[in-house]
Amino acid sequence: MSTTIAPVTQPSRVVMAAADTIDVAGRNLRNLWRTPQAMVFATVQPVIFVLLFRFAFGGAIHVPGVSYVNYLMPGIFAQAVTFGAIGTAVGLSADLKSGLLTRFRTLPMARIAVLGGRTLADLARNVVVVTVMTGVGFAVGFRVHHGAAGLLAALGLVTVFAYALSWSFVALGLRVSDPEAAQAAGVPVMFLLVFTSDAFVPLRSMPGWLQVIGAHQPVTALVNAARSLTLGGPARSDVIASLAWTTGMLLVFAALAARTYRHMGR
Amino acid sequence: MTSPAISVARLRKCYGDVVALDGVGFEVVEGSVLGLLGPNGSGKTTAVSILSTALRADSGQASVCGFDVRTQGAAVRRVIGFAGQFAAVDANLTGRENLALIGRLSRLPRVVARDRASELLDSFGLTPAADRLVRTYSGGMRRRLDVAAALVHRPPVLFLDEPTTGLDPDSRFALWETIRQLVGSGTTVLLTTQYLEEADALAGQVVILESGRVVDVGTPAELKARIGAVVFRLGFADDIAAVQAEHVLAAAGFSPERDAGAIRVSSANGSGALVCVLRALEGVAPDPASVRVDEPTLDDVFLALTGHVTTPDEQPAEARLGAA
Numbered sequence: 001m002s003t004t005i006a007p008v009t010q011p012s013r014v015v016m017a018a019a020d021t022i023d024v025a026g027r028n029l030r031n032l033w034r035t036p037q038a039m040v041f042a043t044v045q046p047v048i049f050v051l052l053f054r055f056a057f058g059g060a061i062h063v064p065g066v067s068y069v070n071y072l073m074p075g076i077f078a079q080a081v082t083f084g085a086i087g088t089a090v091g092l093s094a095d096l097k098s099g100l101l102t103r104f105r106t107l108p109m110a111r112i113a114v115l116g117g118r119t120l121a122d123l124a125r126n127v128v129v130v131t132v133m134t135g136v137g138f139a140v141g142f143r144v145h146h147g148a149a150g151l152l153a154a155l156g157l158v159t160v161f162a163y164a165l166s167w168s169f170v171a172l173g174l175r176v177s178d179p180e181a182a183q184a185a186g187v188p189v190m191f192l193l194v195f196t197s198d199a200f201v202p203l204r205s206m207p208g209w210l211q212v213i214g215a216h217q218p219v220t221a222l223v224n225a226a227r228s229l230t231l232g233g234p235a236r237s238d239v240i241a242s243l244a245w246t247t248g249m250l251l252v253f254a255a256l257a258a259r260t261y262r263h264m265g266r
Numbered sequence: 267m268t269s270p271a272i273s274v275a276r277l278r279k280c281y282g283d284v285v286a287l288d289g290v291g292f293e294v295v296e297g298s299v300l301g302l303l304g305p306n307g308s309g310k311t312t313a314v315s316i317l318s319t320a321l322r323a324d325s326g327q328a329s330v331c332g333f334d335v336r337t338q339g340a341a342v343r344r345v346i347g348f349a350g351q352f353a354a355v356d357a358n359l360t361g362r363e364n365l366a367l368i369g370r371l372s373r374l375p376r377v378v379a380r381d382r383a384s385e386l387l388d389s390f391g392l393t394p395a396a397d398r399l400v401r402t403y404s405g406g407m408r409r410r411l412d413v414a415a416a417l418v419h420r421p422p423v424l425f426l427d428e429p430t431t432g433l434d435p436d437s438r439f440a441l442w443e444t445i446r447q448l449v450g451s452g453t454t455v456l457l458t459t460q461y462l463e464e465a466d467a468l469a470g471q472v473v474i475l476e477s478g479r480v481v482d483v484g485t486p487a488e489l490k491a492r493i494g495a496v497v498f499r500l501g502f503a504d505d506i507a508a509v510q511a512e513h514v515l516a517a518a519g520f521s522p523e524r525d526a527g528a529i530r531v532s533s534a535n536g537s538g539a540l541v542c543v544l545r546a547l548e549g550v551a552p553d554p555a556s557v558r559v560d561e562p563t564l565d566d567v568f569l570a571l572t573g574h575v576t577t578p579d580e581q582p583a584e585a586r587l588g589a590a
Contacts, residue, residue: 099354106348
């Protein structure tokens with residue numbers, strides 16, 4: 001057959017998949033940057049939450065033995081990245097609806113890059129969000145007791161947790177047909193995760209049955225670990241618990257998302 | 267020697283209880299245009315989606331440039347370009363960024379992708395809008411960008427799923443011209459359309475789909491000839507002359523239908539029968555003042571084959587990716 005095949009550069013598959021992932025991530029970040037409401041949602045809203053809980057609600061919440069702002073900040077990091085994960089599902093289902101994912105499926109690119117690029121962009125976004133919030137936190141009185149290393153470790157835990165969580169929202173976004181449905185399905189999950197955890201108030205203040213739920217979920221594990229790393233005290237077991245949740249979520253949801261994407265055309 | 271660039275046999279696909287494709291088969295010769303013609307829900311989009319590896323068939327065979335779409339998907343994706351029914355471009359990127367991204371993801375080196383983007387923007391008349399965000403584009407501009415995106419890596423086989431649906435006539439004709447040029451340079455095109463005129467204008471072969479089945483195959487001319495009737499319209503100076511001619515033609519074995527001073531005669535034997543009609547009249551009836559020959563349109567073909575005409579305004583009923 002006298003067809004001319006398109007020029008193909010042939011490095012290894014892994015290198016090509018990585019390059020595709022970076023290209024898709026770049027596209028998603030540009031998209032975020034150019035969608036003002038998404039930018040506001042990603043950056044301004046977390047800052048408003050910090051200020052609200054620090055000044056509006058904080059006065060009414062007493063946590064024994066610790067100033068509320070120091071108690072709050074690890075919780076609000078977890079809240080911000082969890083709320084932000086909705087954007088993953090919404091963005092992906094929008095691409096599904098617009099037909100862009102169909103186009104990507106017909107390109108000679110690495111298929112996993114569509115999902116990998118989405119979560120990589122969200123990782124970058126979360127690094128920015130967490131950095132901005134840390135600055136705002138320090139400005140309103142947040143102080144750490146394990147030094148910069150403790151703080152960086154806490155922020156690292158928050159970021160890897162966010163990465164795992166965004167894979168779960170990829171799995172969600174691929175299963176709903178439009179952005180509104182993604183939002184409707186994601187918001188309750190996100191609220192339940194955040195507000196049954198001890199992100200804002202101690203579990204002890206909740207009824208017994210809710211304490212049981214709150215004590216056995218990933219946001220609580222994350223917040224506890226981040227608190228141990230910033231407030232002081234033994235951190236090891238909390239960090240291990242949080243990393244276990246994160247690893248488990250990542251493995252389960254990345255596999256689920258990849259499987260859903262692979263089976264989408266069947 | 268021409269081998270089929272696209273080959274499809276006994277293709278089946280169901281969405282739950284809905285049978286989208288029910289044993290479809292056809293071949294597209296390299297360097298030709300095949301028009302897949304049918305109303306909404308007839309299975310056109312499903313067929314193209316399977317061939318472009320976006321969708322997987324339940325059973326049957328399909329290959330593109332000799333590569334099996336099921337087992338050699340990656341190879342198929344290197345030789346195809348795909349432009350769907352919905353302009354699948356990123357509204358928050360510029361036209362140039364869209365094409366460069368598609369180029370990169372089609373494995374073109376960065377510099378090549380950038381040059382190719384400029385080249386395509388130019389040939390699709392999008393250079394003035396190249397650095398504007400696509401969300402500011404008109405529907406026609408988006409569609410042109412979408413087709414341009416399908417051409418970035420110079421694929422030898424092109425799938426166009428209703429490429430001109432919703433376009434204004436000018437954009438439509440411009441796109442037809444582009445498609446003709448591509449075919450002229452050797453590209454194989456599989457085009458779905460519900461515009462009969464479009465299949466007639468572009469396609470060498472037409473496959474008519476109805477409810478997931480092939481109901482007829484042929485060149486536009488063959489299809490029209492098959493259901494036959496060329497219509498002759500004879501105009502006479504007055505009603506009296508027409509009545510006279512009507513009697514003569516009826517006596518000669520034709521089936522004339524008269525409406526005032528005009529007579530309509532249909533012929534199953536093509537337009538050559540006009541000579542017989544005129545010869546029958548010669549010397550025994552007044553000569554007609556005017557003669558018109560109406561060839562059947564593909565609309566007539568469609569009506570004859572499926573019992574209804576296409577209605578382009580219906581909402582697409584075909585299941586899309588992820589909807590199943």
